[in-house]
């Protein structure tokens with residue numbers, strides 16, 4: 001069975017779904033969080049400069065089934081990457097917190113990984129997918145370590161056994177924040193399981209909403225630390241909060257500044273994936289190295305990116321900004337072009353990204369920049385106003401012939417959401433509704449099937465999905 005991202009969906013072991021869960025501790029539930037596009041400021045944001053990012057409608061979905069007391073395993077089933085791994089809860093290194101490290105509280109601000117815990121976890125990560133080729137193993141182990149780190153910090157040894165199934169409609173490692181969206185899902189689900197999240201409900205005061213989002217975001221950042229090494233936190237922040245944000249983190253020991261960009265405009269954007277795999281950690285490290293070698297020049301480039309981002313922010317949030325105005329779009333397009341040029345000079349573009357940019361330039365219909373970490377992954381093109389339909393279709397055909405993939409997505413949607421219990425009424429008033437059980441979730445083959453079965457409801461009416469929304 002082919003799943004999205006070209007992977008095979010794994011069957012559930014027979015005993016997992018045939019066994020009757022006699023005394024379930026909690027009903028199955030789901031959590032979802034979006035990917036993002038960085039509109040301006042990637043890489044510079046790692047070095048304390050501003051970035052502007054918006055949530056997209058492609059999302060990750062996590063389904064959690066709590067098992068009865070007779071079970072003692074935590075099983076991760078991540079079909080998009082072909083991972084299926086179980087740990088015995090009683091074997092896990094819980095004692096590290098009592099012996100050598102102080103266990104962080106769920107409300108703590110954790111800004112670096114605890115080396116003692118990382119070391120204690122290592123044998124449990126080493127046992128994940130030992131016979132897979134190194135590249136795939138790394139993908140499995142980084143996903144597993146972000147889960148295990150959060151699990152050990154947030155849960156207790158007496159925690160109930162559970163099956164965690166994660167599916168995403170996002171391409172993995174393509175600059176659209178797949179890792180952040182899975183970390184937000186894991187963080188929210190673990191915090192929900194230990195009953196420290198209130199809501200979401202519609203009349204929740206803003207301060208309370210803020211506190212829940214902050215809690216989820218802090219732990220999602222810790223998950224990102226496990227996958228990335230040196231994340232700025234912009235991806236998990238926009239994935240948690242949704243909409244669009246202007247983000248800056250100058251002092252890593254303090255929470256970042258995240259200013260919501262109110263009424264983010266509906267920009268005419270194309271989002272195209274080169275399908276060139278790369279790792280965010282590697283691209284971030286490249287810029288770090290460049291800064292070490294040439295501190296003055298690199299710092300100037302990062303400062304220039306900051307100026308471009310702030311200039312775009314000023315433009316977009318000015319009361320007269322109109323996404324249908326030729327002048328406004330041209331201004332924003334010029335800023336796209338400048339930002340991309342600066343990223344090229346930092347060494348994080350790729351011939352395939354340049355190929356996309358050249359194709360758009362030849363067609364003369366917009367401005368292109370890479371988005372996310374670069375080195376492959378995705379590009380975004382801001383289209384000129386009144387683009388000729390034929391010219392656009394021609395370009396889209398060319399993308400396809402070159403082996404690139406275009407995504408249809410909308411910007412500025414909801415952040416983290418929860419479906420508790422995992423039951424949908426699908427627009428009817430019928431009692432009971434349809435339970436999204438683990439098997440149904442695993443059987444959804446494509447991104448479209450996942451959206452149809454359990455999506456947060458871009459197309460269907462799904463009021464059962466709840467979001468922490470600020471008024």
Ligand SMILES: Nc1ncnc2c1ncn2[C@@H]1O[C@H](COP(=O)(O)OP(=O)(O)OP(=O)(O)O)[C@@H](O)[C@H]1O
Pocket residue numbers: 060078080081138139140141142143144166167168171172173174175176177178179180182227228235278279280281372373374
């Ligand atoms: N659907 C998924 N299932 C399991 N693991 C995933 C999934 N999506 C992402 N991951 C984990 O996140 C890693 C990819 O993170 P990476 O930061 O390189 O890419 P990205 O988040 O898509 O891009 P960017 O950070 O530039 O936006 C994978 O190696 C894997 O460990």
Ligand SMILES: C[C@@](O)(CCO)CC(=O)[O-]
Pocket residue numbers: 038041042043044045046175177230231232233234235280284372373
């Ligand atoms: C490249 C980067 O700026 C964005 C990745 O989406 C890294 C980060 O901010 O953590």
